[in-house]
Structures are given as structure tokens and as C-alpha cells.
Amino acid sequence: MGKGRTARTRRASTTVALLAATVTAALAAGCTGTHNPVDDGRGQLRTPVPTPSKSAEKTADTGSVLAVKIDNVRAARPQTGLRAADVVYAEQVEGGLSRLMAVYATQFPKSIGPVRSARESDLELLRQYDDPTLAFSGAQHKLLPLIDKAPLRAVPPEDASDAYFRGTDKAAPHNLYLHPSKLMPSAPGADALTNGFRFGAAPSGGTKETSRTVRYPSASFTFNWSARSHRWLVSMDGTPTVTTDGKRVAPATVVVQYVKVRTSRFHDVLGNNTPYTETVGSGTAQVLRGGRAYDVDWKRDNAKDGTEFTTKDGSPVNFAKGQVWVVFAKAS
Structure with missing residues (x-):
């Protein structure tokens, strides 16, 4: 855990410097720009608001995993990019249904999805990873402030519209996909999997x-x-x-x-x-x-x-x- 805390301290220092530079540049430019409405994954259009912290937060750091919330109802299948994940978590959601969270570290597929909404449990689950990036589409509105405060980089479509796209193979909302290379320049590698998992010879017995x-x-x-x-x-x-x-x-x-x-x-x-x-x-x-x-x-x-x-x-x-x-x- 000492190594993880040291890494987080270095990243925090880098993030502060990047934030200061970004905010200064934004103020100098007068924060001008055009922001087109994007679909938030719940059938509603939201207009992105310029947030320097979102755009600068990981510019110089690719050492964290990418976690993607993936739709898992029948209408969402077959999914895309699921085989490339290092870890897939399956959890129960409303109505006794299931949803997946796929975690990527050693490789990025060309696209991933369908991407769907986050849950409160995800925030606790992801704390074991060092500064993870979470790709999701929407959340219960009272949950959004908790996501914003969580120690992760939350990237819904309204904060990275160029990274998400709507496919033509399924009906909305089961057709939202992610280009992971638009969020992170490369996969961080196996060292980013700070989840405690060990690999090697099988235990005896069983x-x-x-x-x-x-x-x-x-x-x-x-x-x-x-x-x-x-x-x-x-x-x-x-x-x-x-x-x-x-x-x-x-x-x-x-x-x-x-x-x-x-x-x-x-x-x-x-x-x-x-x-x-x-x-x-x-x-x-x-x-x-x-x-x-x-x-x-x-x-x-x-x-x-x-x-x-x-x-x-x-x-x-x-x-x-x-x-x-x-x-x-x-x-x-």
C-alpha cells in the first residue's frame, strides 16, 4: 500500500500543476467555445459545461485502469470488447437484473459497449484501483455528486463526446459505445491492476x-x-x-x-x-x-x-x- 500511496502523491502533484496551467489558459482565452448537446444515455440531451479539471486531469498520466459500465440486458447483447477486459465484475441491479463492469489494463479493444449507467457500489469497488478512469452513461441524479467527489476520473459522454458514438445495430439506449483510445492514449499495463489478485500455480485440493x-x-x-x-x-x-x-x-x-x-x-x-x-x-x-x-x-x-x-x-x-x-x- 505504501507504493500505491506514493504513486497517488506523485499523480496528485502532477494533476495540481496541470489544473493550474489549464485554468490560467482558459482565463486568458476568455473561456470561449461552443458546446453541443449530447445524449446522456437516458434519453435526455445535456449541454456539456467546460470543466478544466476533467480535460487536464489525466493528460500526463496513463498509469490507471479503464473501467467501463456495460449494459447486460438481452437487448444489449452481443456486447463489444468484452473479451479484451482483464477483469469483469458482475453485480445485481434494479429488478434483479445484472450489469457488468469491465476493467482494462493490458490491452484496449477498438470499441467497448454498450455503455450504461453507474451505481453507488461502483465507487467502493473501484477504490482498490489507483486513480481509475470510469466510463459510464448517466446515473441517478442524486448519485452524481458522489461520483464527482470520488477518487476517480469520471468520464460520461457529456465530458468526452468525441470518445462516444451511437451504433446502428441496436435501439437506444442499448447502442452507446466507447472508443477507449479517445480517453487514454494507451493501455497502462498489468501493474495498474492493484486489486490484490495473484496468478500462478493452482492451490492443492479442490x-x-x-x-x-x-x-x-x-x-x-x-x-x-x-x-x-x-x-x-x-x-x-x-x-x-x-x-x-x-x-x-x-x-x-x-x-x-x-x-x-x-x-x-x-x-x-x-x-x-x-x-x-x-x-x-x-x-x-x-x-x-x-x-x-x-x-x-x-x-x-x-x-x-x-x-x-x-x-x-x-x-x-x-x-x-x-x-x-x-x-x-x-x-x-
Whole structure:
């Protein structure tokens, strides 16, 4: 954690200098410019307001992950760019449905999406990454001030309209996509994955496991082990998950993490409460790798820490090299 704090201090100093230069330039230019309305992802047009802190914040820093909120209802599938993510988190949202957060560090696909709205739980989840960039489209209006105050770079369409575009393959709001290279010049690399995950040889023991299903009230995830590809083939709501390039989504490791899911203070437009997924604390999990399941414990003492996964005797648990899916399931 000392290394992370040092990196954050250096970045904070750089950001302050960049902010001062940007504000000075803006004042000298009289802050002139034209800002066209853009779709905020909720069917409403919003006019971007010039905010120097948004444009200058990461100009000299590419050492943080890119996290993208991805739509996951049937109308949004197949998704784009999901296979390139290093980590995919699955969480329950309103109405018992699911939504994904894809985290990119080692590579950027050409485009990602469909991009959808953020949730309060995302802010806690992302604290384990060092100054992450969050791409999302809209949020409950009372949540927006919390997003603005969070230690991350929040970039909705109204703050980077050139990075987002509407596709023609699906109906709105399920057709908003992101060009990641428009937000960050390059992928930061594996060192940006400050989530506590370890990779290496499998732990001893475990039980044979070839299929696992996690159910939410109105959604499900199934992972079938493929000995041929040495990957877990993903299906969502009973349908094989492929991306728009026609290829199957197949992580090397799947973590079913049992967490507390409680009601939050936020609701959607239909009045459904937004669940809050608590990712700080401790509990149990199951790690699926190599066609076997391992019962483990997880611990994350505070939001700035990564998540530790250990066997019952306290030994760290390694994941298989490749994409990791973390599915948050409600603890009994």
C-alpha cells in the first residue's frame, strides 16, 4: 500500500500543476467555445459545461485502469470488447437484473459497449484501483455528486463526446459505445491492476467442477469448463455469451464471491430500489480454475485495499493467467 500511496502523491502533484496551467489558459482565452448537446444515455440531451479539471486531469498520466459500465440486458447483447477486459465484475441491479463492469489494463479493444449507467457500489469497488478512469452513461441524479467527489476520473459522454458514438445495430439506449483510445492514449499495463489478485500455480485440493450457475432474481450466469480451450465458457440467462466478433467469452478464472447485498438510498425511474453490493469486509468465495472449484475466504479491510483470497489455512490463492470474472452473489 505504501507504493500505491506514493504513486497517488506523485499523480496528485502532477494533476495540481496541470489544473493550474489549464485554468490560467482558459482565463486568458476568455473561456470561449461552443458546446453541443449530447445524449446522456437516458434519453435526455445535456449541454456539456467546460470543466478544466476533467480535460487536464489525466493528460500526463496513463498509469490507471479503464473501467467501463456495460449494459447486460438481452437487448444489449452481443456486447463489444468484452473479451479484451482483464477483469469483469458482475453485480445485481434494479429488478434483479445484472450489469457488468469491465476493467482494462493490458490491452484496449477498438470499441467497448454498450455503455450504461453507474451505481453507488461502483465507487467502493473501484477504490482498490489507483486513480481509475470510469466510463459510464448517466446515473441517478442524486448519485452524481458522489461520483464527482470520488477518487476517480469520471468520464460520461457529456465530458468526452468525441470518445462516444451511437451504433446502428441496436435501439437506444442499448447502442452507446466507447472508443477507449479517445480517453487514454494507451493501455497502462498489468501493474495498474492493484486489486490484490495473484496468478500462478493452482492451490492443492479442490473438487472437480465442470459447470457452475449463479442466479439473481431476474438474471443468471453459467460457466461451463472446456477442457479443450482450458477456459470457462460463459452463458448469460441461458444463452451462450459471444461478442460482436462472434467469439465466445471464456475467462481463465471465475470467482463467485459471496457478499452482503443491501438496499441503498437510490431508486430507478420505476421506483425499484438499487441494490448496494458491499465489497469491503470479509466472507467466503469459490474460485473456479482448471475444471476444479476451491472453497476460499476473501478479505478487504478497507476500500483502498485489494481483495485477498486465501485457503482455509490462510495460504494465498493464485488465479490462472488470463481474464478473471468476479460474480458477486448474495451471502446467505
